[in-house]
Amino acid sequence: MNNQWIQFAEQVRQLYGKDFVPLHEPTFNDKELEYVTDCIKTGWVSSVGAYVTKFEEELAKFVGVKRAVAVVNGTAALHIALKVAGVEAEDEVLMPSLTFIATANAISYCSAIPHLVDVHEDTMGMDPFKLEKYLQKIAEVRGNELYNKQTNRRIKALVPMHTFGHAAHLDELVALANKYHLVLVEDAAESLGTYYKGKHTGSFGKVNAMSFNGNKIITTGGGGAILTDDDALANYAKHLTTTAKVPHKWEYAHDEVGYNYRMPNMNAALGCAQLEKLEQFLVQKKALTSKYEELIAQLDGVTLFTEPAHSNSNYWLQTLDLDASLERDQVLAFLNEQGVMSRPIWRPMHELDMYKHCPSTDLTVTNELKKRIVNIASTPVEVK
Known part of the structure; x- marks a missing residue:
């Protein structure tokens, strides 16, 4: 060179x-130490605690959605977002090929099939213009659902990812999802603090996912969140990520297969301090x-x-x-x-x-x- x-x-x-x-790399100071130390002193270090609630409330307020459900990482957030959005086994899910592998893995965890889409030069995110021309050729609407004529599988969801924090063409993607009866689920793992035409990313889809890994703009160590304006979906997401445990004073009862995905209070304490900065x-x-x-x-x-x-x-x-x-x-x-x-x-x-x-x-x-x-x-x- x-x-x-x-x-x-x-x-x-x-x-x-x-x-x-x-x-x-993460940027920490005395505030993170203060909040994490408080967790240790109080003994509330696991997935129940005041910092988890505070982190969820402050995050939802910042993004501009009604609810946030804090989980252990961004992949878990996207997995559950897809599940509560109705993605089922053998469904196809439209997603960019140019993304971190977590996007595809989360779809696979639902026993669904990634359907890989090209990206646009000016965003590095999903190209809705090219995608619509493609769907016109290979897909058809049957009733209120979209099907791939080549595989005869349902195409259920559309998952744009905001590459390196640059918003994809969301207006066109929302319109495409509505036209073709697709559920929009944003992979907003990288885009906390990013706005599309004045509205925060992670607030356009029916349910969305965000990440707070150690290398993200703020970090909870490991962590993620499910974001939505739908209280019913938020409640279901919280239930599933708490091992689908039925609330009871002492009994261990679970009503479906759940996931041990809730964010620990110590991680949320770190996140609360990071959100302030x-x-x-x-x-x-x-x-x-x-x-x-x-x-x-x-x-x-x-x-x-x-x-x-x-x-x-x-x-x-x-x-x-x-x-x-x-x-x-x-x-x-x-x-x-x-x-x-x-x-x-x-x-x-x-x-x-x-x-x-x-x-x-x-x-x-x-x-x-x-x-x-x-x-x-x-x-x-x-x-x-």
Whole structure:
């Protein structure tokens, strides 16, 4: 790599004041320690406790939905979101091939089948325009349900994912779901703090999922949440994630197969402290984006992926888009050797052994982006 890249790596290290800069690490201070210590002192450390309730209430308020149900991780959140939305065994679920594997795994946990969809260049999220043309060819509405004419399976749900915190084309996806009798379930794992035309992501679907893994914009260590405006679905989700236990003072009775998915109080305590700093993190993320635009302007063949016109993005992961003059793996090797942790975009689902036989649209854009995208250091930081 040339001197431009050597200078860029040095500038990123200087920005963070570190010899090794992680891709995205949590930011903690005394408030997290105070809340977690309080959990330990009170003894309320498991899935029942005041912090779980507070975290759910504050999260729902921030996103702008009626209910949030806190669970152990984002995959569990999406699994239960799909289940309470009515996804059943052998249903097909439309989802982007360009996503983290948790999206496909959650569908598989329902014994349903991922139906892989291409993404749009300006969002890296599901392309509703291409998808509608595809559905017109391969699907038909029977009664109030959509069926794949090629497999004769029901297509039940549509699951867009907001890649790296950039909102997908939600207006068009909502319209598509309504037109074809699909349940919209947002995979908003990466998009806390992202707004689509002024409305928070994770509030458009019938039921939605979010993640608070250690590398997310806020973290509960491990954690996720189910988001919905439907009280009945929220109550059912909470019941299922509490092992489907029937409330009783002392009896252990369960009325269906449930899941031990509820978020522990200690994790929620961490989350409450993190939520208090979310607005600060979002400001820092925007400033970091502006700084990267300045630094990347010195590099030939590179552009910084910035928010689409409809999205006020959280910029969870900063994203380089390389042109044909640069080899992705050469860039990755150089930056990591220079102490600037960098990663490629996920390997698309259609390239993984367990999902390569799933039905799919043409995936031209997905295959192109895989060759070009590199994520770089994205932890919120005070930019000087």
